[in-house]
Amino acid sequence: MEIEKKKLYELNRRAFPDEICFKPIGIILTPFKTLKGIPIQSSISKVKGRIEIFKDYENALKDLEKFSHIYCIYHFDLIKLPVPLQSKPFLDNTKKGVFAIRTPFRPNPIGLSIFEILQIKKNVIDILGVDVLDKTPVLDIKPYVSEFDHRSQTKNGWLNGKVKYKES
Amino acid sequence: MEIEKKKLYELNRRAFPDEICFKPIGIILTPFKTLKGIPIQSSISKVKGRIEIFKDYENALKDLEKFSHIYCIYHFDLIKLPVPLQSKPFLDNTKKGVFAIRTPFRPNPIGLSIFEILQIKKNVIDILGVDVLDKTPVLDIKPYVSEFDHRSQTKNGWLNGKVKYKES
Numbered sequence: 001m002e003i004e005k006k007k008l009y010e011l012n013r014r015a016f017p018d019e020i021c022f023k024p025i026g027i028i029l030t031p032f033k034t035l036k037g038i039p040i041q042s043s044i045s046k047v048k049g050r051i052e053i054f055k056d057y058e059n060a061l062k063d064l065e066k067f068s069h070i071y072c073i074y075h076f077d078l079i080k081l082p083v084p085l086q087s088k089p090f091l092d093n094t095k096k097g098v099f100a101i102r103t104p105f106r107p108n109p110i111g112l113s114i115f116e117i118l119q120i121k122k123n124v125i126d127i128l129g130v131d132v133l134d135k136t137p138v139l140d141i142k143p144y145v146s147e148f149d150h151r152s153q154t155k156n157g158w159l160n161g162k163v164k165y166k167e168s
Numbered sequence: 169m170e171i172e173k174k175k176l177y178e179l180n181r182r183a184f185p186d187e188i189c190f191k192p193i194g195i196i197l198t199p200f201k202t203l204k205g206i207p208i209q210s211s212i213s214k215v216k217g218r219i220e221i222f223k224d225y226e227n228a229l230k231d232l233e234k235f236s237h238i239y240c241i242y243h244f245d246l247i248k249l250p251v252p253l254q255s256k257p258f259l260d261n262t263k264k265g266v267f268a269i270r271t272p273f274r275p276n277p278i279g280l281s282i283f284e285i286l287q288i289k290k291n292v293i294d295i296l297g298v299d300v301l302d303k304t305p306v307l308d309i310k311p312y313v314s315e316f317d318h319r320s321q322t323k324n325g326w327l328n329g330k331v332k333y334k335e336s
Contacts, residue, residue: 007248011202017305020243021189022276034179041316053267057275060253062265066325070267073241073278075188080175085228097230099221099238099309102316107225108190110241110308112280114319137185140278141267146322147331148209148270151282154314157234163315 024137025060026053026123028074030130035078038168040090041102042113042129049130051115051138058123061141065120069144070127075137076109083107091162100157111136114144192305193228194221194291196242198298203246206336208258209270210281210297217298219283219306226291229309233288237312238295243305244277251275259330268325279304282312 030049032038039045051072053061064070088094089101098106115127125141156163198217200206207213219240221229232238256262257269266274283295293309324331 008203008246009248011246014246014303016195016303017192017243017245019189019191020245020305020307021187022278023187024185025275027184035176043316043319057253057267060265060267060275062254063268063326064265066323067268068321068323069319071280073276073280075185077185077188078176078179078182080177085225086230097228097232099225099228100231100235100311102310102313106308107193107228108241108307110190112239112241112310114317116319135182135184137188139188139276140274142270142280143268143325143327144319144322145270145324145327145331146319147324147327148211149282150318151211151237151284151312151314153236154312155234155236156313156315157311158231159311159313159315163313 022139024139025057026051026138028132028136028138030132030134032133035133035168038133039131040166040168042115042131044165045129045131047130048126048128051125051127053123055123061120064143067117067143069114069116071142071144072113072115072138073140074111074132075139076104076111077137079104079109090166092158096158190307192307193225194219194306196300196304196306198300198302200301203301203336206301207299208334208336210283210299212333213297213299215298217295219293219295221291223291229288232311235285235311237282237284239310239312240281240283240306241308242279242300243307244272244279245305247272247277258334260326264326
């Protein structure tokens with residue numbers, strides 16, 4: 001098994017962390033130079049951009065080009081902490097818990113978008129469906145796999161019937 | 169607009185970060201006390217667990233109970249860095265780039281699972297579809313919204329036809 005071969009910290013010495021730190025693995029380049037006019041979700045964006053993976057990580061992109069979509073996990077780096085725990089989402093006028101909305105104003109300002117892959121050349125992924133500010137730091141890229149990531153018969157809470165195109 | 173009302177760092181003073189640090193907002197409790205026997209994806213797991221959101225963040229859960237599923241973003245806290253940039257996934261025998269597989273052994277060991285919500289009481293979310301080790305630190309919870317998060321006609325790269333139930 002893969003897990004056996006790699007280096008892990010020992011389970012019996014594990015301590016719950018106070019803080020978890022990551023280094024960006026790339027940068028998202030988009031036409032959105034300010035926070036105005038950004039589509040609020042990648043699913044409703046027709047905008048192109050690109051992800052430049054830093055050269056040190058280029059070899060980690062091997063085999064990704066045969067997938068059509070990726071999850072991109074990134075940092076909303078303009079958000080000042082702490083944030084309010086409840087706020088108004090773009091698509092409604094009453095305050096919700098921030099874990100029940102997709103606002104960037106979150107205790108850990110982590111963004112998650114699904115982008116379509118247009119092409120990959122060396123360390124650059126050309127993407128479609130951009131909903132993020134230019135120069136956003138990237139934390140991780142994962143292949144989007146419909147058999148893993150589709151859920152049918154979902155209940156969409158307060159968003160039921162409210163999804164529409166909107167910009168920031 | 170929501171974005172105007174909140175505190176942001178100034179765009180013209182923005183510097184690209186060397187490191188990005190987060191504080192866990194909760195802990196995932198699961199029956200998996202070791203790394204053996206964990207289902208490799210939440211979509212194929214029938215196992216129950218719970219997420220305890222730390223009391224400081226309990227109010228951020230308001231309105232989440234009307235959603236059926238969540239994205240949970242967490243830290244694979246046993247992974248020692250650096251990791252190889254290519255490795256064998258659970259479902260194939262040849263090495264792939266780690267951004268083209270869902271291995272925990274990633275440059276930033278960030279996990280992403282979709283869990284079904286069974287119930288939410290105070291700061292505890294009972295979940296179905298557990299695929300993570302007990303006591304895993306949680307970074308973020310977002311509502312899963314089918315209209316945002318479904319992609320049809322995806323291409324699933326090397327995973328095509330290989331998805332099946334498997335454990336670690």
